[in-house]
Amino acid sequence: QQPVQSPQAVILREGEDAVINCSSSKALYSVHWYRQKHGEAPVFLMILLKGGEQKGHEKISASFNEKKQQSSLYLTASQLSYSGTYFCGTVSREGSQGNLIFGKGTKLSVKP
Amino acid sequence: DTEVTQTPKHLVMGMTNKKSLKCEQHMGHRAMYWYKQKAKKPPELMFVYSYEKLSINESVPSRFSPECPNSSLLNLHLHALQPEDSALYLCASSHLAGVSYEQYFGPGTRLTVT
Numbered sequence: 001q002q003p004v005q006s007p008q009a010v011i012l013r014e015g016e017d018a019v020i021n022c023s024s025s026k027a028l029y030s031v032h033w034y035r036q037k038h039g040e041a042p043v044f045l046m047i048l049l050k051g052g053e054q055k056g057h058e059k060i061s062a063s064f065n066e067k068k069q070q071s072s073l074y075l076t077a078s079q080l081s082y083s084g085t086y087f088c089g090t091v092s093r094e095g096s097q098g099n100l101i102f103g104k105g106t107k108l109s110v111k112p
Numbered sequence: 113d114t115e116v117t118q119t120p121k122h123l124v125m126g127m128t129n130k131k132s133l134k135c136e137q138h139m140g141h142r143a144m145y146w147y148k149q150k151a152k153k154p155p156e157l158m159f160v161y162s163y164e165k166l167s168i169n170e171s172v173p174s175r176f177s178p179e180c181p182n183s184s185l186l187n188l189h190l191h192a193l194q195p196e197d198s199a200l201y202l203c204a205s206s207h208l209a210g211v212s213y214e215q216y217f218g219p220g221t222r223l224t225v226t
Contacts, residue, residue, distance in 0.1 A: 029211040041116075041202065041217035042155065049212050056214075087154050091211045099168050100215070102154035 001026055003090045005103035012078045012110045020073040020106045022088030031064055031071040032089040032100055035082075042087060046073070075108070083110045115139075116218035118203050124224045127193060133221045135186040135203030141216075143209035144186040146178060147202040149220070155202055161186060162209040193225045 003024040010018050022031060030049045033056070034042040046056030048064035048071055056062075061074045075082055085107050089100030116137045125131050135144065143162050147155035160168035161180040175197075177189040186203055200220045206213040 032214065034217075041219050044214040044216065047212060047214055053212070055212075099157050099160055099170070101157070105154055 001092075002101055003031075003088055003103040005086075005088055005106050007106060008104070009107040010109070012082075012108065014078060014080060014110060014112055016078055016110075018075045018078060018108060020075070020086050020088075020108075021070065022072070022090070022103055023068070023070040024090050024092070026069065026090070026092040028064075028066075028069050029091045031062075032091070033060070033062060033071075033073050034087045034089065034102075035084045036087065036105075037084040045086075078108075078110045080110050080112065083108055116203055116205055116216050118201075118218040118221050120221055121219070122222050122224075124226060125190065125193065126226055127195075129193075130189070130191045132190065133188040133201055133203075133223075135188075135218055136184055137205040137216070137218075138184060139205060139207075139216065140183075141205040141207050142183060143206045143213070144180060145204040145206075145215065146176075146186070146188055147204065147217075149200040149202055151199075159188075160209055167209060190223075193223075195225050198223055198225045 006021045033045040036042040064071045085105040087102045087105045089102045119134045146158040149155045158172045159178045164180045179187040202220045203218040204215040206215045
């Protein structure tokens with residue numbers, strides 16, 4: 001079942017902060033975050049695992065609430081390069097082969 | 113080298129044609145994936161290969177036929193496609209097929225079916 005992302009879109013000025021949320025109705029093993037710029041491939045940002053382990057880019061922070069099956073991606077002091085569409089991908093208990101189901105995405109625009 | 117390459121970048125084909133998309137990675141990954149992405153939509157998983165064996169087939173029509181000749185290569189054979197199959201086809205790879213492995217995506221092949 002597809003996770004739900006919010007907001008659908010957000011516009012920021014450089015230096016402002018944003019939070020992107022991802023929630024699922026299914027119990028999750030992990031949540032993955034990717035950013036895709038227009039015309040480019042999705043790029044890995046972070047994985048959050050059941051049990052608290054995380055791995056990803058140092059400048060990216062995120063959280064995973066296992067009880068609520070929710071994850072949030074925190075973008076602080078945004079830069080122009082942060083613009084793009086952010087997708088969360090979830091892996092449920094049944095999907096142990098790493099088959100990601102992506103949310104619809106959050107379009108982030110950072111303006112000077 | 114953290115790169116996944118895909119060829120061709122663009123492909124236009126008729127509904128009666130047979131064509132193939134190619135994907136290659138040299139990161140020593142043992143899992144490879146095909147995704148389909150329509151405009152302004154998220155990627156949708158089509159197939160997962162783990163150790164060169166098909167492990168997941170997300171109910172994809174038989175006009176799409178994947179092949180994994182070795183651990184570095186992944187092909188997607190196309191035959192008798194429909195106009196609604198026009199999309200960006202993304203290949204990805206990961207160290208292993210599991211919940212904790214990040215996926216590296218190629219730039220995709222933009223397919224147009226006429």
